[in-house]
Structure formats: structure tokens, C-alpha cells
Amino acid sequence: xxxxxxxxxxxxxxxxxxxxxxxxxxxxxxxxxxxxxxRMVARVLxxxxxxxxxxxxxxxxxxxxAFPPGSRGFKEQAKRxxxxxxxxxxxxxxxPRADASIDEQVWGM
DNA sequence: CTCATGACTAGCT
DNA sequence: TAGCTAGCCATGA
Numbered sequence: 447x448x449x450x451x452x453x454x455x456x457x458x459x460x461x462x463x464x465x466x467x468x469x470x471x472x473x474x475x476x477x478x479x480x481x482x483x484x485r486m487v488a489r490v491l492x493x494x495x496x497x498x499x500x501x502x503x504x505x506x507x508x509x510x511x512a513f514p515p516g517s518r519g520f521k522e523q524a525k526r527x528x529x530x531x532x533x534x535x536x537x538x539x540x541x542p543r544a545d546a547s548i549d550e551q552v553w554g555m
Numbered sequence: 556c557t558c559a560t561g562a563c564t565a566g567c568t
Numbered sequence: 569t570a571g572c573t574a575g576c577c578a579t580g581a
Contacts, residue, residue: 471563484563485577491562504562512562519562 452480456490463503466530468539470507488512502526509539 450458455478462477463469469477471484480486484507491501502523506512513520515537524534533540 475563482564483577485561486563488562489578501562506562507564514562523562 452478452483452486453490455479456487457494457496457499460487460491460499460501460504463500465500466532468503468505468509468527468532470505470509471512472507474504503530505539511537511539 456474459474459477460469463474471487472482474487475481475483478487487504491499491504494501504512511520511523511534513523520537524537527534527539
């Protein structure tokens with residue numbers, strides 16, 4: 447067993463993000479062995495149906511929520527993040543180098 | 556095959 | 569920080 451489908455690897459990478467932490471689309475893609483496929487990660491998320499998937503922990507590279515401000519998904523995501531103790535200000539996550547530290551602390555990169 | 560679309564990025568001003 | 573541009577990739581018409 448090896449090459450689980452790209453989608454599976456992406457989902458696995460997303461599930462690997464710990465509670466209270468966040469990661470970017472590009473990082474998830476890279477972690478799934480698909481460098482440069484950030485848009486594919488977004489595609490997978492948009493079509494995802496697994497209610498247990500921590501999709502709210504995935505943000506854009508600039509730390510902002512990828513949904514249009516005010517939209518339903520936007521509010522929901524901000525709500526879930528705050529519920530995990532993440533500081534969300536104006537659609538933007540306040541986490542100093544969250545991405546970088548995640549690579550190192552979570553995935554040991 | 557070409558064109559448009561999108562939960563994207565990186566670079567420049 | 570904000571705005572704009574070009575690049576990128578999978579899908580579907």
C-alpha cells in the first residue's frame with residue numbers, strides 16, 4: 447500500500463492539524479506530496495462531506511479565511527476557530543508563524 | 556482543444 | 569496593510 451489517492455493524502459494532512467492550530471492550503475498540499483496544488487486542496491475541501499474533518503483549521507497563506515467576508519462559511523469558520531482558542535480578528539488569524547511552527551512541531555519538518 | 560471558474564500564491568507597488 | 573498582476577492546477581462546458 448502506498449500511493450493512496452491524492453485526495454486521501456490531502457484529507458490525512460488536514461486531519462493531522464492539531465486542535466487550536468492552523469495551516470495553509472499550500473502547506474497541506476505540500477504535506478500531501480502535491481507541491482503547488484493548493485487549489486486542489488481547496489477543491490477537496492469544497493466537496494468534502496466528512497463532518498469530522500477539521501476544515502476550519504485551513505487558511506490562506508496570508509492567514510485569512512478563504513471565504514468571502516460575511517458569508518456563511520466565513521462566520522462558521524471564525525466561530526469554530528475561536529471555539530478552539532484561536533484569535534480571529536477581522537477574518538484574519540492571529541498566530542505568529544503558525545505555518546512554520548506547524549511544520550516543525552507537528553510534522554517534524 | 557479552448558475558455559471560464561475557483562475555500563490559491565508570490566511578487567511588486 | 570491593501571490592491572493589482574501573473575502564474576498555477578483540476579474540472580467542466
